[in-house]
Every structure is written in C-alpha cells, then in structure tokens.
Amino acid sequence: MFMGRCSVFMRERGVPLRIGVLKEVKAGENRVALTPGGVKTLAGDGHELFVEAGAGARCDAPDAEYQAAGAIIVPDAMAVSENSDLLTKVKEPQPEEFDIFREGQILYSYVHSETRLPLIRTLLDKKITAIALENVRTDDGRFPLLEPMSIIAGQYGVMIGGEYLQCRHGGRGISLVRFPGLPPAKVVVLGAGPAGESAARTAAGLGAQVTLTELSFDKIRELTPVLPANIKLVNASEPSVHDEILEADMVVHTTTIPPDSSYHIIPRTMLPQMKRGSVIVDVTANLRGGVESIDRYTTHADPVWEVDGVIHYAVTNIPSAVAATASRAYEAAHLGWLRQVAAKGAKTALAENPPLLRGLTAAEGILSWHEAGTMQQLDWMEPHKALEQMV
Structure with missing residues (x-):
C-alpha cells in the first residue's frame, strides 16, 4: 500500500x-x-x-x-x-x-x-x-553525476563514429587506427569538458590526429601540459577552427551551446564544404545547438542520417551501448x-x-x-x- x-x-x-x-x-x-x-x-x-x-x-x-x-x-x-x-x-x-x-x-x-x-x-x-x-553542480562548476556518462559518451562516440566512417555506411573509408607510413585520420573535437577530453584521448589513442577546441583559457592552461602529442589544443574562437572542421574526417561535438541557439559552430551552410562521407557525432542532444543540422534525436536502432554528404549521429543515450560498464x-x-x-x-x-x-x-x-x-x-x-x- x-x-x-x-x-x-x-x-x-x-x-x-x-x-x-x-x-x-x-x-x-x-x-x-x-x-x-x-x-x-x-x-x-x-x-x-x-x-x-x-x-x-x-x-x-x-x-x-x-x-x-x-x-x-x-x-x-x-x-x-x-x-x-x-x-x-x-x-x-x-x-x-x-x-x-x-x-x-x-x-x-x-x-x-x-x-x-x-x-x-x-x-x-x-x-x-x-x-x-x-x-547537480558543485561550487567549482563540475557536474559530478553527469561526468561519468559524459566520459563514456565521448569514448564510445568516437568508436561508433569510426564505424560510420566505413565504406559500408557511406563513410570515407578512413580508419581511425593509424597504419604505419600513412597519414592519420583527422578528428576535431569541439569542447574540452569531460566528454570532449575523453573523445580526444580516445581518438588520439587510436592514432588519429586530433584538434581539440576550448573557449576557457583556464581549461586550456590546465590541459596543455597533460595531453598526448597528437592532440592539438586550440582556442575555439580562432578562425582556424573553421578550416580544421572542413579538413576533418570526423567531428565530435560536446559543447554546452543550448538548443535552438542563434549561434552554431557548424552552420547548415558549412556542410557542403566538408569532406563527403565525413561524420559528425553529437553527444549533447541539443537540437539545433552547436550543430545546426542536428535537428532530430536518433536511437541505437536507427542512429544516423545524411545531410549534404555528411553523416550525422545524434543518439541521446550513447552509454547504453555499453550498459554494464555505464x-x-x-x-x-x-x-x-x-x-x-x-x-x-x-x-x-x-x-x-x-x-x-x-x-x-x-x-x-x-x-x-x-x-x-x-x-x-x-x-x-x-x-x-x-x-x-x-x-
């Protein structure tokens, strides 16, 4: 009762x-x-x-x-x-x-x-x-009950993004695992919070050349000495970020830009300039936020769609794919x-x-x-x- x-x-x-x-x-x-x-x-x-x-x-x-x-x-x-x-x-x-x-x-x-x-x-x-x-947020701005899932979402987001780079999914056919003597895959990670840092380290560990962007100078200063050599940490306001995105095989978006923002890191008009068969993985599920063309939620059963030749992945519960660990x-x-x-x-x-x-x-x-x-x-x-x- x-x-x-x-x-x-x-x-x-x-x-x-x-x-x-x-x-x-x-x-x-x-x-x-x-x-x-x-x-x-x-x-x-x-x-x-x-x-x-x-x-x-x-x-x-x-x-x-x-x-x-x-x-x-x-x-x-x-x-x-x-x-x-x-x-x-x-x-x-x-x-x-x-x-x-x-x-x-x-x-x-x-x-x-x-x-x-x-x-x-x-x-x-x-x-x-x-x-x-x-x-739930601590005095120093951390989200301790969200962080574990953010870390897993960053890790697994890179891994699943690597799958959609495969030819059978319409991807570029580029491996995130580097082959000796060949140029590495190029991955851009937007935002250096727990999800972004995790994604960058995962991609770098596989051998990709990673560009990690961040607005906070304090965060940039904190991470610069401890990141692997194949992660380039840049200020998100630098004009060069635009060119990095256009050259990327995969972009992982992790910023906190809210839904329906008037500002987009990747506006819809940028997509035709990106590499055909490249992949955008959005772990934020903020519709029309940092990535304007992320306009729907997807599921593990039907996770991707294509816009202007760019594969989009926006599953809202990425960590569920590794449920025991998560x-x-x-x-x-x-x-x-x-x-x-x-x-x-x-x-x-x-x-x-x-x-x-x-x-x-x-x-x-x-x-x-x-x-x-x-x-x-x-x-x-x-x-x-x-x-x-x-x-």
Missing part, C-alpha cells in the same frame, strides 16, 4: 525509505540505476528496495542477484511505484511511465525536462519532488548522494547539500529549474525558495 505524502514526514524522522528501481523503457536503453551492489548497500542502511523484474537483465545483473542483495522483485513498474517513496532510474521518464507516479513521491534520475512539457506537467500535477542528476559508473557517482536523501529525507538532504539543491527540478508542485521554465514559458521559482515551500 502506498503511503503518500504522510511518508515524507516519517522519513524526516529517520524511518527507512522505500526505494523503487524501475526498468528502463526508452528505446535502446539498457542501463539500470542501481546494481545489486548498490541495492546491498542501501539495504544495509536499513532501507527497503523494490526492483522491477528484469531491470538489470540487459547489463549483466539478473533478478536473482538483486534478491540475494536484499531486494524484493516485483512484476512491473506500477508495482514498483505502489511500494515506493522514491523512484530511481537512468533516463528521463517516458510518456508511458507518467501514469505510474503517485503524489508526493521523489524522482531521482536524469530528468532533462527543458524540452519535455508533458513531463513537466506530470511532475507538477502529481507534486513530485524531482532531483535531476544531470543538473550502469556501474553511474551508480558509483550517484550512490553516496542517494544515501543522503534516503537517510535524511529529501528536504533535509537538499537543504544541507547545495550541489544537490541545484538539481531540484520540481518541488511538490513547484517548478524549480529555470531552463525548463524559460523554454516552456512557465512560472518557476529558485530552488532554495521552492525548498522553503516543501512540507
């Missing part, structure tokens, strides 16, 4: 939390929010864990291992929700999941609400307290934060932890993520003010 909003008061007094682990339903999504190891840790803390049957089956975590770790296996998402105060998953809730939410629950996952008005409406109508892990990395990053929420209750944990508070997207019927409010033209409130309104 679901306890509803009264359970919020009980959790603040130290009563064990009931945590539900949902099976991902997004197309091509194979990750899981908690592995059996994470379940064992939380069960050891005294919490009750309800895991949807098959939640970890696609990342080497069978139901029997969850049971051995202390979880109760339930048949479907609705059963998970009916037994849980907090729901955890990886990707943002999909439309077919909206009906499972119960008033007063906590959602602890990536949320990506900015362009998803129906999701926002669901969170607000059902008074969900939603902690968006992608927006799930363990995801859990390693977020488990300590989840333990705080479970031990103290959402309101206290958010109040005591400013980085976590920055991830508050919705608070019991109040929208508290400014980008979602701005993009969807909805009223919103600063997270610390929304926190004051929570029961």
